[in-house]
Amino acid sequence: MDVKVIQLPGNEDLPLPVKMSEGASGFDLHAAVTEPVVIGPGKWKLIPTGIAVSMPSSLEAQVRPRSGLALKQGVTVLNTPGTVDADYRGEIGVILLNLGEQPFEVKRGDRIAQLVFSLVPEIRLVRVDKLDDTARGAGGFGHTGT
Template sequence: MNNVELRRLPGNEDLSLPKQMSAGAAGFDLTAAVLQPTTIEPGKWRLIPTGISIAMPNGLEAQVRPRSGLALKYGITVLNTPGTIDADYRGEIGVILLNLGEQAFEVQRGERIAQLVFQQVASVKLQEVKVLDDTQRGAGGFGHTGKS
């Protein structure tokens, strides 16, 4: 198990810390640290603060992902999903919420807005070559194998 340190930023003592909402949950719910209700109009996005920062060991990343309930009920998602938080980042975690719904959406202080999922990062060394080996698929992409 990896230990991840979490710091509640000053002025956010009233907010819940990220937590898994069930025993089998992969993600830790993040809450909005907005100072006042913040409206996101349809087709627009806003950076929503969470009031926390983290320190994790090298070899981990944290991914900011949408909450399925907000997506289904209101069309709210995370613009750069999944948003990556690198192991060496120590600033406040922010969530770029995008309103794909038809109505304005109001973000309230303390509302669960996204989830944080931790993943191992593969150790990779890129090696430049002149030619890549061939495969049956080759360069086919973007749905080249059909709809189903």
């Protein structure tokens, strides 16, 4: 399946997203900041990637954290997974959140998140008067114990 990607003006020096291994699910996104950005502990910032995509309507893209940044720096994606809809043509941005104890510096070209593509099934919501019964029923958060 083809997904078109464009580097926005002024970002031609950055690499396009790429899978870092043959079996990887996500394409690494790079920071397109013009100067270093510092994210303090407990703070978040929107980081541009310098790219936009065009994908078939049967796809969505999800912006997800990089496990290495999460483990080593305590940095994650605030609205994980962030959704990029098939009809969106603007720049992909990443809301980075620093849950670590030290300020985190984002430099141009840093790998900051990953983009994972998923199929979106054609769904139609149908109004009904009653739902089917199940053993769980309306049991919610923590209903089965810890």
